[in-house]
Amino acid sequence: MLSTAIPIFLTLTSLLTPTASQSINPNSVPQSTRDYWCSSQKAACPLLCLQLPGASGSPTQNDCSADTLAYSCICSNNKSPNASEYSQTMPYYICTETNTQCVNACKTDTCRDACRTDNPCGAQSPKRVNVTTTSAAATTSTTMPSVNTKEATGSATRFSIEMGHVVGSCALVGGFVAGFAVLL
Structure with missing residues (x-):
């Protein structure tokens, strides 16, 4: 055993x-x-x-x-x-x-x-895995491209998370500024 x-x-x-x-x-x-x-x-x-x-x-x-x-x-x-x-x-x-x-x-x-x-x-040398290139984005097609919903959902999630960090940082800085304004 x-x-x-x-x-x-x-x-x-x-x-x-x-x-x-x-x-x-x-x-x-x-x-x-x-x-x-x-x-x-x-x-x-x-x-x-x-x-x-x-x-x-x-x-x-x-x-x-x-x-x-x-x-x-x-x-x-x-x-x-x-x-x-x-x-x-x-x-x-x-x-x-x-x-x-x-x-x-x-x-x-x-x-x-x-x-x-x-x-x-x-x-030290981070891999950039979510990078898009502008040369691949240029097309002359008049039809609507197909959308991969799984990929779009992942992108939306990453964007929401990144925006959450920005909003949180702004709220933190705003709190400090308001705190100092009250002290003055």
Whole structure:
């Protein structure tokens, strides 16, 4: 019985293991921060899935453990996006915290500079998967093009999500301005 339980346990833990090469002691980060990181990772997973060809914004697996900092994001096409290429994801938070801990441990400016320049966080060469070219759009046809409703729905969803970020940012800035106006 034990021999079959170990491979199952290893399989389950491997699904929740971050793909980031850096690691930190989870207990070196406050619980509330780790909770926030997991919340952000889980919110990012559906958006990351939209970046993968053939995947919807409804992942089949979206888990995160604030205790271990392990996470999983498996999209509807059974593939996992490279979360380390995005901000607001667990690999990004682990990377930035690793760099912060490195800086705090350094005694010289050279050492502190090396912490961040030698270990950049986020995408270094992001793939642009939702880019349209203008040369392909130019046609002289007088007939109406056919519309792929699945593609149009995905585009509308991405547009709604992007606009939500813009509106949220505007509301946040407006709140700060109104708060300062009241103080004056």
